[in-house]
Amino acid sequence: MYRYDEFDHKIVTERVEQFRGQVARRLSGELSEDEFKPLRLMNGLYLQLHAYMLRVAVPYGTLSSKQLRQLAHIARKYDKGYAHFTTRQNVQYNWPRLADVPDILKDLADVEMHALQTSGNCIRNITTDPYAGVSADELEDPRPWAEILRQWSSLHPEFSFLPRKFKIAINGAKEDRAAILFHDIGIGMARGDNDEVGFRVYVGGGQGRTPMIAECIREFLPKADLLAYMEAILRVYNRFGRRDNLYKSRIKILVHQIGAEDMAKQVEVEFAAIQKQSDSLKVPQKEVDRILAYFAPKNYESLGEFAPETEEARLADEAFARWLDVNTADHKVPGYRIVNISTKPIGGIPGDMSADDMDAVADLADKFSFSELRVTHKQNLTFTDVRRKDLHALWKALDERGLASANISLITDQIACPGLDYCNLANTRSIPIAQEISQRFEDADLQRRIGRLHINISGCINACGHHHVGHIGILGVDKKGVEYYQVGLGGSSDNNGSIGKIVGPAFARNEIVDAIGTIVDTYLDQRVDGEEFLDTYRRIGLQPFKETLYDTAQH
Amino acid sequence: MAQHHNQTAQTLAVTANRLLDGEVVYFTAGGSWSEHFGDAAVVHNKDDGEALLQKAMPSVEALEIIGPYLFEVRELGDGAAPVSVRENIRMKGPTVRLDLGKQAERPRV
Ligand code: HEM
Ligand code: SF4
Numbered sequence: 001m002y003r004y005d006e007f008d009h010k011i012v013t014e015r016v017e018q019f020r021g022q023v024a025r026r027l028s029g030e031l032s033e034d035e036f037k038p039l040r041l042m043n044g045l046y047l048q049l050h051a052y053m054l055r056v057a058v059p060y061g062t063l064s065s066k067q068l069r070q071l072a073h074i075a076r077k078y079d080k081g082y083a084h085f086t087t088r089q090n091v092q093y094n095w096p097r098l099a100d101v102p103d104i105l106k107d108l109a110d111v112e113m114h115a116l117q118t119s120g121n122c123i124r125n126i127t128t129d130p131y132a133g134v135s136a137d138e139l140e141d142p143r144p145w146a147e148i149l150r151q152w153s154s155l156h157p158e159f160s161f162l163p164r165k166f167k168i169a170i171n172g173a174k175e176d177r178a179a180i181l182f183h184d185i186g187i188g189m190a191r192g193d194n195d196e197v198g199f200r201v202y203v204g205g206g207q208g209r210t211p212m213i214a215e216c217i218r219e220f221l222p223k224a225d226l227l228a229y230m231e232a233i234l235r236v237y238n239r240f241g242r243r244d245n246l247y248k249s250r251i252k253i254l255v256h257q258i259g260a261e262d263m264a265k266q267v268e269v270e271f272a273a274i275q276k277q278s279d280s281l282k283v284p285q286k287e288v289d290r291i292l293a294y295f296a297p298k299n300y301e302s303l304g305e306f307a308p309e310t311e312e313a314r315l316a317d318e319a320f321a322r323w324l325d326v327n328t329a330d331h332k333v334p335g336y337r338i339v340n341i342s343t344k345p346i347g348g349i350p351g352d353m354s355a356d357d358m359d360a361v362a363d364l365a366d367k368f369s370f371s372e373l374r375v376t377h378k379q380n381l382t383f384t385d386v387r388r389k390d391l392h393a394l395w396k397a398l399d400e401r402g403l404a405s406a407n408i409s410l411i412t413d414q415i416a417c418p419g420l421d422y423c424n425l426a427n428t429r430s431i432p433i434a435q436e437i438s439q440r441f442e443d444a445d446l447q448r449r450i451g452r453l454h455i456n457i458s459g460c461i462n463a464c465g466h467h468h469v470g471h472i473g474i475l476g477v478d479k480k481g482v483e484y485y486q487v488g489l490g491g492s493s494d495n496n497g498s499i500g501k502i503v504g505p506a507f508a509r510n511e512i513v514d515a516i517g518t519i520v521d522t523y524l525d526q527r528v529d530g531e532e533f534l535d536t537y538r539r540i541g542l543q544p545f546k547e548t549l550y551d552t553a554q555h
Numbered sequence: 556m557a558q559h560h561n562q563t564a565q566t567l568a569v570t571a572n573r574l575l576d577g578e579v580v581y582f583t584a585g586g587s588w589s590e591h592f593g594d595a596a597v598v599h600n601k602d603d604g605e606a607l608l609q610k611a612m613p614s615v616e617a618l619e620i621i622g623p624y625l626f627e628v629r630e631l632g633d634g635a636a637p638v639s640v641r642e643n644i645r646m647k648g649p650t651v652r653l654d655l656g657k658q659a660e661r662p663r664v
Binding site for chain 1: 572574575576577578579615616618619622627637638640644645647650652653655663
């Protein structure tokens with residue numbers, strides 16, 4: 001696993017001390033809130049409804065058990081005993097005191113973590129496939145490239161003041177598990193001529209107020225040209241991106257206005273200019289090799305694909321068998337599986353985890369998965385390297401703590417933003433809706449019968465809860481101070497990305513969960529063999545759902 | 556966004572977040588800040604509201620609070636309550652964690 005180097009360590013430590021000084025100057029009145037706000041945001045510190053909120057970066061979602069323990073320690077010492085895993089593979093604390101934040105940042109720095117680039121108009125934490133490096137369907141591990149991008153973008157003076165925040169995602173597998181079509185820049189690994197592996201580059205995706213699917217502007221980019229090409233995109237954006245209007249300043253608006261073809265042309269011109277100027281952005285093979293070494297394959301044992309003890313347990317224990325089917329995925333190495341730990345027990349708060357559970361998960365990572373884990377954009381955790389023969393022992397340990405919910409990608413595996421329970425910008429609550437839906441569909445057999453179905457909930461148009469790409473998306477809207485919920489159908493963030501379509505007028509708080517029930521019933525009525533929700537929706541469209549929703553509901 | 560401000564509201568109080576820890580606080584008739592909504596000064600027209608907000612402003616300079624603003628309240632029998640869901644949640648704490656926030660410390664709110 002990558003450990004940040006001396007250079008990073010020096011910068012991060014300096015920044016902690018710098019921020020300590022800034023907090024002191026704020027508390028002594030030397031800095032006004034207007035002066036302090038941009039400084040605190042640069043360090044990941046927001047003000048929410050009830051308290052400050054600190055967002056901690058988890059670069060490409062990878063955490064060591066030691067780091068997770070430190071996060072638990074921080075939750076206990078400075079917060080209220082829990083933390084929240086976000087869709088951007090970050091961690092948030094909801095109750096830190098301003099005066100404690102420098103100490104929290106210091107504790108983070110001790111385990112090579114920080115809160116830089118989690119806020120502000122810079123290049124944000126780069127996200128990737130939670131199964132990166134181990135999945136069976138991967139061309140290559142994208143994380144070394146995520147890391148190269150991170151180093152290039154970290155504190156890059158030219159890119160700290162972009163027209164707007166900027167998000168990059170990179171995926172190395174056939175299946176897109178990083179939602180690359182919904183980022184400012186999406187990078188997919190691709191095979192070019194002579195079987196050479198490089199990148200396919202998409203720009204202009206995003207969610208928020210104006211959701212857009214990214215367009216491909218480069219079918220194949222040789223690996224060594226990655227930084228030069230990224231720099232070219234950012235230069236075009238910096239030159240043309242609109243700074244005068246907050247809502248129009250994202251690169252997606254620029255791409256939309258000039259078109260993908262023109263965008264590609266502009267970028268190629270810049271790219272050629274950069275290449276002519278110098279080689280300084282060519283990623284040297286030596287550097288690539290150095291970083292690759294951090295991500296070297298683990299010390300896998302040679303095991304058979306078959307583990308008799310696991311098979312026996314599967315036959316003997318139905319709950320274990322279900323978890324095995326639903327929560328684990330194929331590993332590239334025989335005898336190993338990828339294991340997902342759901343943070344979404346029935347009626348739970350998606351993404352929240354207590355400090356005690358975090359410690360327990362850290363211990364299990366030590367015991368079963370090379371002391372490492374990932375945070376997923378579905379707000380779950382992943383152990384990437386579990387020996388097949390250990391699965392039953394791991395499951396038992398998780399189950400004892402209530403961490404073995406077998407619901408990955410099922411209807412109760414919802415994404416929900418913090419919403420009005422915490423967030424200053426919210427129109428409505430999100431979490432209670434997720435909890436009630438989860439309770440309504442508690443029955444494990446029913447969940448499996450419904451099959452893969454992603455419900456995503458945001459409490460306002462900023463779309464932190466990814467409602468545009470939910471198979472069922474729920475958006476909280478405000479009608480004169482009262483909470484209402486608008487429903488969209490057919491969104492998806494996988495390879496065939498799509499944006500959900502609004503099904504009709506919004507539902508009141510006491511109608512929304514029934515409305516979801518009606519949508520699910522309609523799908524179960526209409527589906528034909530082998531279909532998942534999205535297939536049925538794509539075949540039959542909105543109309544049948546409109547009919548059942550608005551004929552039966554009193555509108 | 557009506558959750559944030561209602562232009563036509565007449566019955567009003569002033570709230571802010573405390574600088575030190577972000578805690579929700581209310582401006583009292585005595586000119587201090589309280590963690591409890593029950594202590595908030597309530598006024599009955601917009602002009603009085605503006606005057607109350609002006610009176611609260613020096614606390615920003617004094618490093619007590621940040622971002623003071625007016626919000627709508629509703630008179631009820633012998634007390635008052637915030638109108639919007641947002642202000643009700645600020646007054647109590649997260650509705651999904653009854654063990655956290657003001658509601659956990661003071662069962663009577
Ligand atoms: C609780 C405090 C939070 C605040 C104040 C906040 C604020 C915002 C704002 C203002 C935007 C819109 C930015 C834009 O359109 O350019 C946004 C977008 C977003 N946020 Fe948050 N957010 C919060 C929490 C979260 C959490 C907890 C998550 C993950 C669960 C999250 C994930 C995202 C994502 C994925 C986007 C969409 C980016 C896009 O436009 O493509 N945020 N957030
Ligand atoms: S979507 Fe809106 S309500 Fe939800 S966390 Fe983001 S800004 Fe807050």
